[in-house]
Amino acid sequence: MKTVQYREALREAMSEEMRTDSSVFLLGEEVAEYNGAYKVSQGMLDEFGAKRVIDTPIAELGFTGIAVGAAMNGLRPIVEFMTWNFAILAADQIINSAAKMLQMSGGQIGCPIVFRGGNGTAGQLGATHSQSFEAFYAHVPGLKVVTPSTPYDAKGLLKAAIRDNDPVLVLESEKMYGDKGEIPEGEYIIPIGVADIKRKGTDVTVVSFGKIIKEAHKAAEALEKEGISVEIIDLRSVRPIDYGTVVNSVKKTNRCVVVEESWPIASIASEIAYHVQNYAFDYLDAPVKRVMQSDTPFPFSPPLMAEALPNVARIIAAIKATMYK
Amino acid sequence: MAVKKAAPAKTTRKTQASKFSKETYIKWYKDMLMIRRFEEKISQLYIQQKFGGFLHVYIGQEAIAAGTVSACKKGDKHITAYRDHGHPIALGTDPKNLMAELYGKATGCSKGKGGSMHFFDKERGFYGGHGIVGAQIPMGAGIAFAEQYNETGNVCFCSFGDGAARQGALHETFNMAMVWKLPVIFIIENNNYAMGTSVERTTNVTDMSKMGDSYEMPSFVVDGMKPEAVHEAIEEAAERARKGNGPTLLDIRTYRYKGHSMSDPQKYRSKDEVSEWQDKDPIDHVLSVIKEKKYMTQKQIDTVEAETKQTVLDAVKFAEDSPFPDKEELYNDVYQQKDYPYIKEYLA
Ligand SMILES: Cc1ncc(C[n+]2csc(CCOP(=O)(O)OP(=O)(O)O)c2C)c(N)n1
Ligand SMILES: [Mg+2]
Numbered sequence: 001m002k003t004v005q006y007r008e009a010l011r012e013a014m015s016e017e018m019r020t021d022s023s024v025f026l027l028g029e030e031v032a033e034y035n036g037a038y039k040v041s042q043g044m045l046d047e048f049g050a051k052r053v054i055d056t057p058i059a060e061l062g063f064t065g066i067a068v069g070a071a072m073n074g075l076r077p078i079v080e081f082m083t084w085n086f087a088i089l090a091a092d093q094i095i096n097s098a099a100k101m102l103q104m105s106g107g108q109i110g111c112p113i114v115f116r117g118g119n120g121t122a123g124q125l126g127a128t129h130s131q132s133f134e135a136f137y138a139h140v141p142g143l144k145v146v147t148p149s150t151p152y153d154a155k156g157l158l159k160a161a162i163r164d165n166d167p168v169l170v171l172e173s174e175k176m177y178g179d180k181g182e183i184p185e186g187e188y189i190i191p192i193g194v195a196d197i198k199r200k201g202t203d204v205t206v207v208s209f210g211k212i213i214k215e216a217h218k219a220a221e222a223l224e225k226e227g228i229s230v231e232i233i234d235l236r237s238v239r240p241i242d243y244g245t246v247v248n249s250v251k252k253t254n255r256c257v258v259v260e261e262s263w264p265i266a267s268i269a270s271e272i273a274y275h276v277q278n279y280a281f282d283y284l285d286a287p288v289k290r291v292m293q294s295d296t297p298f299p300f301s302p303p304l305m306a307e308a309l310p311n312v313a314r315i316i317a318a319i320k321a322t323m324y325k
Numbered sequence: 326m327a328v329k330k331a332a333p334a335k336t337t338r339k340t341q342a343s344k345f346s347k348e349t350y351i352k353w354y355k356d357m358l359m360i361r362r363f364e365e366k367i368s369q370l371y372i373q374q375k376f377g378g379f380l381h382v383y384i385g386q387e388a389i390a391a392g393t394v395s396a397c398k399k400g401d402k403h404i405t406a407y408r409d410h411g412h413p414i415a416l417g418t419d420p421k422n423l424m425a426e427l428y429g430k431a432t433g434c435s436k437g438k439g440g441s442m443h444f445f446d447k448e449r450g451f452y453g454g455h456g457i458v459g460a461q462i463p464m465g466a467g468i469a470f471a472e473q474y475n476e477t478g479n480v481c482f483c484s485f486g487d488g489a490a491r492q493g494a495l496h497e498t499f500n501m502a503m504v505w506k507l508p509v510i511f512i513i514e515n516n517n518y519a520m521g522t523s524v525e526r527t528t529n530v531t532d533m534s535k536m537g538d539s540y541e542m543p544s545f546v547v548d549g550m551k552p553e554a555v556h557e558a559i560e561e562a563a564e565r566a567r568k569g570n571g572p573t574l575l576d577i578r579t580y581r582y583k584g585h586s587m588s589d590p591q592k593y594r595s596k597d598e599v600s601e602w603q604d605k606d607p608i609d610h611v612l613s614v615i616k617e618k619k620y621m622t623q624k625q626i627d628t629v630e631a632e633t634k635q636t637v638l639d640a641v642k643f644a645e646d647s648p649f650p651d652k653e654e655l656y657n658d659v660y661q662q663k664d665y666p667y668i669k670e671y672l673a
């Protein structure tokens with residue numbers, strides 16, 4: 001094992017795949033000469049050259065459409081969005097083109113493409129730069145959406161995404177790029193659509209994914225001291241969702257809390273809550289709870305930010321509520 | 326070559342008919358006639374409610390598909406909008422499979438999953454049929470990007486309407502296509518209308534060939550009622566792209582005789598305007614050359630007409646006799662992954 005940053009794990013995934021498959025290339029704003037806005041692609045221009053590590057103008061719709069066309073015609077592009085907030089400008093090509101090409105062409109033309117970049121809040125960036133897109137894109141059949149929360153998951157899931165023949169979105173976080181964690185020396189792949197039980201427990205199931213899962217871990221540690229045993233399931237993928245792992249865990253703990261850094265309506269949390277009540281109704285000792293971001297555009301001022309975000313205290317309160325404590 | 330930035334009325338140019346062989350004229354005639362007869366038939370069938378969906382016919386614009394296909398090479402790619410019946414017919418897709426697609430049948434060119442607006446035939450280099458106005462502009466450049474990346478020497482012909490040219494994606498794509506010298510030919514099928522909105526009503530710059538100027542993209546006005554003019558312009562542009570000199574913009578002036586779709590009362594234009602363009606009909610034009618040069622006898626011409634009609638009737642029969650897709654097809658071709666875990670519990 002070795003310790004790497006999240007950004008290095010992503011870079012290793014891309015570089016390894018680019019070494020073995022010449023049809024894989026990276027494009028996006030500042031990915032080449034600037035070495036990436038968040039230094040994910042540092043050094044890749046030197047290794048792979050300008051043909052395969054391509055700086056684009058600031059034209060999300062255009063360069064995404066070009067990448068989609070390249071994928072339709074046999075290449076395997078990796079599109080880096082500086083953040084997912086800006087990918088809204090490219091949503092037409094992601095949702096109307098990439099997600100539907102295989103179906104509408106009757107299986108003739110697929111779109112093996114990876115879209116990746118920072119997602120969610122990342123400090124005092126204001127409302128337009130602080131949005132989470134898991135639920136948005138998880139809604140769309142034809143796409144796959146992964147949400148790595150550790151360097152280990154980042155490398156394994158990104159490699160799976162690059163090898164996948166379907167369009168895959170990788171939702172990262174500017175706040176996680178510097179996170180350190182252990183990964184194996186050699187190659188490994190994490191299959192898309194399989195959840196990971198990040199912490200074993202018996203009293204309550206906490207379902208989460210992406211950066212905010214770290215708050216769930218802190219809450220679980222604090223509760224352990226009080227004798228409450230929390231099981232944490234990292235979905236890793238929000239399309240498809242590994243409902244089985246969640247439902248089986250709830251059948252054991254009889255309680256469920258979902259922690260999500262996004263808005264409440266039509267969220268991944270609502271989706272999980274639906275499935276849990278449908279498939280584990282008789283096992284539930286309490287209603288499913290969720291801890292979400294405030295139902296507002298994300299604020300700028302620090303006290304308001306703190307008020308808007310899910311945090312350890314709220315997660316603890318939600319867990320205790322399911323235990324009637 | 327076509328005149329750069331000619332005013333609309335001056336686009337007609339002396340084409341050297343002598344340059345084109347008897348075979349080319351006959352192929353143009355057959356291709357254009359097939360498109361026309363196919364679409365006349367499907368317009369009737371649509372009114373008889375034999376199939377649903379939107380239906381946009383290409384009648385009047387046939388010379389663009391015919392002249393593009395005669396000038397392209399095997400391996401080249403084609404992409405267009407939802408007005409997409411002409412290109413695959415000219416590329417040689419069996420009209421049976423196209424007809425079946427309109428009916429939503431399993432034997433359709435997109436297995437009944439695309440309909441009129443989403444014809445595909447990858448084998449013949451036809452990358453669709455796209456219903457989002459202008460979305461194919463960057464996609465076409467991306468298809469060309471892959472050809473450049475793989476150093477194939479192939480090019481992509483990317484067609485879109487005068488209305489689609491108003492999308493912002495056009496500018497982003499023109500810019501990148503020029504920086505990267507992508508082997509793409511941008512073809513505005515300029516029929517002067519986006520639904521009921523004329524070019525003059527959507528722009529301060531009615532000469533659409535000028536849209537390439539900000540990017541220093543070679544740009545030309547082409548007479549879209551003459552396959553000769555289209556062929557020459559396409560050939561020259563493709564040559565430039567194959568040599569690594571990047572994209573070309575062709576503002577091909579044409580006209581759709583029918584409404585935008587089948588539900589268009591056409592209040593925005595006069596009958597005189599329509600008949601003025603019909604006087605320049607590309608099929609009539611090619612037929613007159615064929616007759617003048619005695620490339621075909623009247624008997625041969627009559628035979629082509631009869632065979633074309635029969636092919637269309639056979640296609641209708643094929644489509645009507647074909648099965649609809651199995652219900653399981655709902656879950657096929659959404660993902661390449663064969664065992665994708667769809668949520669199906671709502672069906673229970
Ligand atoms: C993004 C988008 N906006 C609007 C529409 C509805 N629409 C379909 S065709 C059309 C007109 C397009 O005209 P033009 O590009 O000139 O093509 P033509 O129909 O003349 O071939 C419009 C507005 C659409 N399909 N997609
Ligand atoms: Mg038009």
